[in-house]
């Protein structure tokens with residue numbers, strides 16, 4: 001990989017031998033390996049020993065989980081907040097495991113829509129809840145740095161499964177509890193639901 005990064009620096013018109021860039025290929029490889037380390041994670045190991053049988057059927061919410069990912073179209077970061085809720089049926093998952101799940105799927109080349117669905121689908125599979133909801137709000141550097149659309153726009157994606165899909169009141173309760181920025185008057189949401197596009 002370092003060889004490729006060196007060539008990339010040359011293609012960019014840089015001198016890979018100048019002092020500031022000499023160790024850049026090493027650093028970039030290390031950074032990219034970490035930022036894509038989610039491919040190697042085993043979900044069952046991540047969740048190991050953190051599924052508990054309980055008699056609890058109220059909504060569980062973990063909100064404002066910071067996440068950082070890389071868009072697969074431009075290899076540029078997109079990052080923001082993730083909000084997760086589920087309604088247990090017979091099992092709950094250790095609360096600290098939810099941010100871990102978000103990390104595992106964020107540390108891959110992603111599109112925001114798929115990332116959102118993967119988190120929701122995994123919780124549905126492993127916890128078998130009555131319903132699960134995931135909302136992600138993110139700034140995409142491929143949009144803001146390149147001056148595409150409005151520079152301060154952010155994309156909102158959601159996955160609503162089970163009771164969150166079938167029951168409008170449950171869904172509203174969740175959305176009210178996470179108080180989406182996009183629901184705040186005066187915030188322009190015209191770019192919402194539009195993550196980066198891969199054709200430019």
Ligand SMILES: [Zn+2]
Pocket residue numbers: 071072073074075076140142143196197
């Ligand atoms: Zn992009």
